[in-house]
Amino acid sequence: MHLKLFLAQGTVEATDTIDSGHVLFDRVLLSRKKEVIEEFLRGEEEASDALINYPNDFLQKLALSQLKEFGKLVLYRSVATVYLGEVCNELYHGYGLLLYRGEQMRFYEGYFQNNCKYGYGLEYIGGDIYVGKFVNNKPEDSNGLFFWANQDVYHGCFVNGMKHGQGKWQSGDEFYSGSWKYNKPEGEGFIRSALSEYKGDIKNGYKHGKGIELFNNGDRYEGHYSNGKPEGNGAYFWSNGSVYRGEFKNGLRFGYGVWQFGTEKYEGTYINDKRNGEGKYTWGGGSYYVGSFVEDLRHGFGEMHWDTESFYKGEWFEGSQNGEGEVWEGGKMVEKGYYENGKIKIPVTKEEGERRLLPLHTLNKKAISQVGQQSHSDRKRFNSFQPNKESVKLEKLKGQRTTNQLNRPALNEKREHIK
Incomplete structure (x- = not known):
């Protein structure tokens, strides 16, 4: 089930980029809701542990009025949080909004189970946004979305709150699509940057193993990498027709x-x-x-x-x-x-x-x-x-016609x- 407030029906398409046009995410509504939440937290009166019915006009302002269809709506206040939503046995259970007090804007809206975020939801933390399923308060979804405040975006698998499995990440001109392990690219993958495209083995976030890299200037490298750069046996093809086949170390012949x-x-x-x-x-x-x-x-x-x-x-x-x-x-x-x-x-x-x-x-x-x-x-x-295996710099190979x-x-x- 999709969030009623932030998402319409639809998913991100599996392309070689993460196109925000495919993400049906209502940022305008989110921005308005943030303003209402800030106003509410600033003007809130004395805290109370009692259950009360929240005024309908404020519910409408928060766009939470549809919660009435799920059951009795309650408000919980504490020193650290404010919860507005459904409960069962005095536990957050069902659909609700959880606000966190503090200098940093943070809130979660979605489904709860026995006081835990569980099911589909959206979490906002200081400009970063996660949209997807939760299990025991942590993101866990094969099709989750994470938007960073700096406009980076990840779409793919989450396990125990970490990027793990197949996923895509994009930051400006940089793009990665492939396997992830404990929040880092690892396995087979594809990397695109402003200078080149790489397809091959990845380890701990670096090109590592066997791969092929095509450069925007027409050069090409095929061979082995270590810690992100060529190492061992490989072949480098310059756009002018020259070619080197042999051993590399530190990104150099x-x-x-x-x-x-x-x-x-x-x-x-x-x-x-x-x-x-x-x-x-x-x-x-x-x-x-x-x-x-x-x-x-x-x-x-x-x-x-x-x-x-x-x-x-x-x-x-x-x-x-x-x-x-x-x-x-x-x-x-x-x-x-x-x-x-x-x-x-x-x-x-x-x-x-x-x-x-x-x-x-x-x-x-x-x-x-x-x-x-x-x-x-x-x-x-x-x-x-x-040669011994060391980290290398492929950039030093570019334009080496003079040394040839x-x-x-x-x-x-x-x-x-x-x-």
Whole structure:
């Protein structure tokens, strides 16, 4: 049975939003009734424990006159409350209005059973409103409604006074539909915000487990989450066509992964969303670099191959040849020496060059150790690398096209420096 005073017949429709247009709730009548209740509490005379018949004119003003059809109408006054309604054996029983004295406006109108709110009713507490069934003074309904004073709204299951079971919640642009457990989203659900839509596993109110998130800018993430953000294995697809598949930590690419954009491709390790450690970067036309990276730049020991017969191997610093190295073409070493910013500065003899090149792998290991990665000899273990689970920030992945581009000198320009 619906409340006669506040609700007409009808329920909220099961859509992907909570449309207040479907809630047949008379807010105008509620507002008038609040004013009458405030006036009554301010002007009430001495309290009395006696049962009295309430004046009919005030009943009409409160819109409670239809209570007469349920039985004798009585008024109970106490220090904390005022009750106007039906009784049985001097207990609230049937339909009535319970007013609470105090600074905060609070009242309940609906059905009672043995002094308890029991059955269909409406409770108003400081601007928050619940409409639905009660059991032993607590909301318990598979189709209850809760309106917050800030205009948030929940429609769904209540158990023992808590949101529990299937339900929908909306606050401005934010919307959730799915399973609830003890007042928090948990289980499978759908989340929509001003930035994205997510469908997947929820735990303790956070995205947690496996899910898919679509961003308004066209990006997409598919994979695992922990405490609301990507964690573990996943794939991120940018709207410009680039894609990363691999490990995530703290919302960032972290561990082993493969990134690709058109003909460009990187395979290797990441730390905090940047290439750090051992990896291979391939460009179109067959050129590629394999070796050490630090903060997205070639740094340490590595080899730059321009084609199948020509390459440079040696030291790099912040994206350029810096240190000892050598150039090979057609199966022969054509240049060896010390390089600075991509240009050879000190050519050396073959014998001296071989001696100087001995410590290059040691430099490579040192560069990698500075960012906490494995050494060159540990590359075979990258596929089994699993980062620790921590909370992450997906927002840091958005618009990462700049970190997907290798900061490098032009290949033709580099070739001129080392021929």
